[in-house]
Amino acid sequence: xxxxxxxxxxxxxxxxxxxxxxxxxxxxxxxxxxxxxxxxxxxxxxxxxxxxxxxxxxxxxxxxxxxxxxxxxxxxxxxxxxxxxxxxxxxxxxxxxxxxxxxxxxxxxxxxxxxxxxxxxxxxxxxxxxxxxxxxxxxxxxxxxxxxxxxxxxxxxxxxxxxxxxxxxxxxxxxxxxxxxxxxxxxxxxxxxxxxxxxxxxxxxxxxxxxxxxxxxxxxxxxxxxxxxxxxxxxxxxxxxxxxxxxxxxxxxxxxxxxxxxxxxxxxxxxxxxxxxxxxxxxxxxxxxxxxxxxxxxxxxxxxxxxxxxxxxxxxxxxxxxxxxxxxxxxxxxxxxxxxxxxxxxxxxxxxxxxxxxxxxxxxxxxxxxxxxxxxxxxxxxxxxxxxxxxxxxxxxx
Amino acid sequence: xxxxxxxxxxxxxxxxxxxxxxxxxxxxxxxxxxxxxxxxxxxxxxxxxxxxxxxxxxxxxxxxxxxxxxxxxxxxxxxxxxxxxxxxxxxxxxxxxxxxxxxxxxxxxxxxxxxxxxxxxxxxxxxxxxxxxxxxxxxxxxxxxxxxxxxxxxxxxxxxxxxxxxxxxxxxxxxxxxxxxxxxxxxxxxxxxxxxxxxxxxxxxxxxxxxxxxxxxxxxxxxxxxxxxxxxxxxxxxxxxxxxxxx
Numbered sequence: 036x037x038x039x040x041x042x043x044x045x046x047x048x049x050x051x052x053x054x055x056x057x058x059x060x061x062x063x064x065x066x067x068x069x070x071x072x073x074x075x076x077x078x079x080x081x082x083x084x085x086x087x088x089x090x091x092x093x094x095x096x097x098x099x100x101x102x103x104x105x106x107x108x109x110x111x112x113x114x115x116x117x118x119x120x121x122x123x124x125x126x127x128x129x130x131x132x133x134x135x136x137x138x139x140x141x142x143x144x145x146x147x148x149x150x151x152x153x154x155x156x157x158x159x160x161x162x163x164x165x166x167x168x169x170x171x172x173x174x175x176x177x178x179x180x181x182x183x184x185x186x187x188x189x190x191x192x193x194x195x196x197x198x199x200x201x202x203x204x205x206x207x208x209x210x211x212x213x214x215x216x217x218x219x220x221x222x223x224x225x226x227x228x229x230x231x232x233x234x235x236x237x238x239x240x241x242x243x244x245x246x247x248x249x250x251x252x253x254x255x256x257x258x259x260x261x262x263x264x265x266x267x268x269x270x271x272x273x274x275x276x277x278x279x280x281x282x283x284x285x286x287x288x289x290x291x292x293x294x295x296x297x298x299x300x301x302x303x304x305x306x307x308x309x310x311x312x313x314x315x316x317x318x319x320x321x322x323x324x325x326x327x328x329x330x331x332x333x334x335x336x337x338x339x340x341x342x343x344x345x346x347x348x349x350x351x352x353x354x355x356x357x358x359x360x361x362x363x364x365x366x367x368x369x370x371x372x373x374x375x376x377x378x379x380x381x382x383x384x385x386x387x388x389x390x391x392x393x394x395x396x397x398x399x400x401x402x403x404x405x406x407x408x409x410x411x412x413x414x415x416x417x418x419x420x421x422x423x424x425x426x427x428x429x430x431x432x433x
Numbered sequence: 434x435x436x437x438x439x440x441x442x443x444x445x446x447x448x449x450x451x452x453x454x455x456x457x458x459x460x461x462x463x464x465x466x467x468x469x470x471x472x473x474x475x476x477x478x479x480x481x482x483x484x485x486x487x488x489x490x491x492x493x494x495x496x497x498x499x500x501x502x503x504x505x506x507x508x509x510x511x512x513x514x515x516x517x518x519x520x521x522x523x524x525x526x527x528x529x530x531x532x533x534x535x536x537x538x539x540x541x542x543x544x545x546x547x548x549x550x551x552x553x554x555x556x557x558x559x560x561x562x563x564x565x566x567x568x569x570x571x572x573x574x575x576x577x578x579x580x581x582x583x584x585x586x587x588x589x590x591x592x593x594x595x596x597x598x599x600x601x602x603x604x605x606x607x608x609x610x611x612x613x614x615x616x617x618x619x620x621x622x623x624x625x626x627x628x629x630x631x632x633x634x635x636x637x638x639x640x641x642x643x644x645x646x647x648x649x650x651x652x653x654x655x656x657x658x659x660x661x662x663x664x665x666x667x668x669x670x671x672x673x674x675x676x677x678x679x680x
Binding site: 049056057058059060061062063064065066068203204209210213216217220221222223224319320321322323325328330332333334335336 | 473474475476477478480484488491496497518519520521522523524525545546547548549550551569570571572573574575578582593596597598601603
């Protein structure tokens with residue numbers, strides 16, 4: 036059974052060096068301190084984790100397979116494995132963390148949960164678990180995304196959640212998170228905020244990393260079992276960065292493994308339309324944390340752009356900012372077009388339709404110059420069902 | 434001793450001269466302290482009114498340098514604080530900003546997203562420049578937490594009137610919070626959030642002053658008033674509130 040262990044990259048007093056922290060209105064501080072205390076109490080607790088595992092195994096379908104992608108491997112002259120988070124119930128890695136957070140919410144006596152969502156995957160996962168555990172659920176989603184991801188909005192409503200279409204600002208993920216925080220400030224006493232990624236105020240980045248690190252924990256034992264050695268590289272896409280941190284957590288200590296995080300290059304990182312916060316941003320404060328941010332010289336937050344709603348965010352989890360500065364993870368990016376090409380490539384070579392987000396990680400396989408003979412794991416964080424409507428508009432197969 | 438009125442206005446909205454005129458007029462109409470609100474793209478502690486004003490100001494091209502110019506223009510005539518989210522201050526650089534503020538005569542900062550845990554590392558620089566970093570207390574805070582966070586409070590303590598965002602009609606009983614603050618600090622307590630002409634009298638009960646934001650800013654956003662009429666209307670509200678809290 037996976038249970039987190041103390042880790043050399045754990046935050047100290049809520050901070051990963053200068054990054055992270057708790058930059059929130061005072062009204063939320065008691066709730067955050069209560070959550071931190073509660074989390075540290077159960078972080079290594081077998082009883083808590085066996086409850087989480089019951090759902091992860093029997094409800095989500097873990098462990099997710101580590102699949103040897105024979106056709107990709109032949110084409111590239113390398114050994115490519117895909118960690119199949121796309122096969123989880125609800126279609127992505129998000130559910131790993133949602134289950135654990137919802138169980139924690141219940142333990143804290145909170146009867147209501149809220150969540151922000153971009154592509155809708157985190158919203159659907161939260162609505163699903165809320166239905167399962169009998170929690171009242173409200174989802175905040177930018178009005179633009181509500182329109183782009185109509186089907187996921189319907190799924191959330193079907194599951195019994197209330198969906199707020201956020202009309203402020205750029206009407207995307209950033210604004211959804213603003214409104215979720217506003218709602219939380221107003222209802223902190225009975226409401227638990229289920230954050231979708233390794234971002235937000237402490238203890239969320241730590242907690243969500245621990246919950247997602249089951250990905251890397253499984254992948255490591257699976258690759259050792261299949262190949263009797265560690266991979267040369269592990270690759271994951273990064274919006275907020277939870278699937279990447281979840282995968283990297285168990286490989287960061289292995290000096291022979293290179294962890295590579297792929298940001299959204301959008302229309303190109305030299306344009307103003309991308310989501311490459313680490314490459315093009317600088318440290319700043321948003322949504323409760325200090326991390327890399329896309330911003331102007333006055334500190335106003337800029338709008339991000341990506342073909343994938345899940346990567347369309349101007350910030351990034353603080354632990355990634357820390358790994359960037361420590362150079363413990365290598366970061367690169369992939370454009371909308373490269374991701375879209377990879378979306379088709381994986382569909383046709385392996386019969387697996389990846390989410391647009393995960394397509395960024397897959398696309399990077401074609402950008403590694405010395406890939407021959409290498410053993411590589413790509414984290415396939417989600418499936419592409421949710422992207423069908425958008426893909427239909429972008430691709431012409433006549 | 435009379436109860437104080439602090440007025441929040443979105444800085445730079447309709448131009449620096451407008452804010453300057455407005456601030457000086459408010460100061461002649463019962464306002465004791467001006468809070469210049471620094472426009473920010475993502476104001477998570479604010480309700481709709483201040484959000485709209487903040488975005489409008491940014492659309493009009495207001496920059497942080499303009500806010501500093503306004504500060505210099507008024508702070509010798511009226512007690513002036515800058516109120517804003519931490520990121521713009523952080524980008525300017527906290528030490529550089531504090532030395533600038535002290536040279537232009539501002540009394541300090543109010544930062545709604547910089548709680549005690551994050552602000553204490555800057556305590557010494559505020560001290561050096563003799564500037565206040567206003568302490569917030571929320572109705573969700575326990576006595577133990579209040580004891581910790583009010584220890585170094587300067588100028589006044591900003592007591593948030595309810596768990597929520599600015600400009601809401603919510604209200605909560607604050608007696609326990611007030612009692613607890615008084616036990617641990619002699620710094621005056623001003624209540625903010627949801628204070629308007631109607632609620633001012635009751636919100637001021639048991640405290641030393643009120644902070645009014647959305648009530649002024651909603652006047653600034655009215656389409657049916659000319660710029661000078663907006664100033665007159667705000668001045669009238671300021672006068673009324675000052676009288677009500679001291680009646």
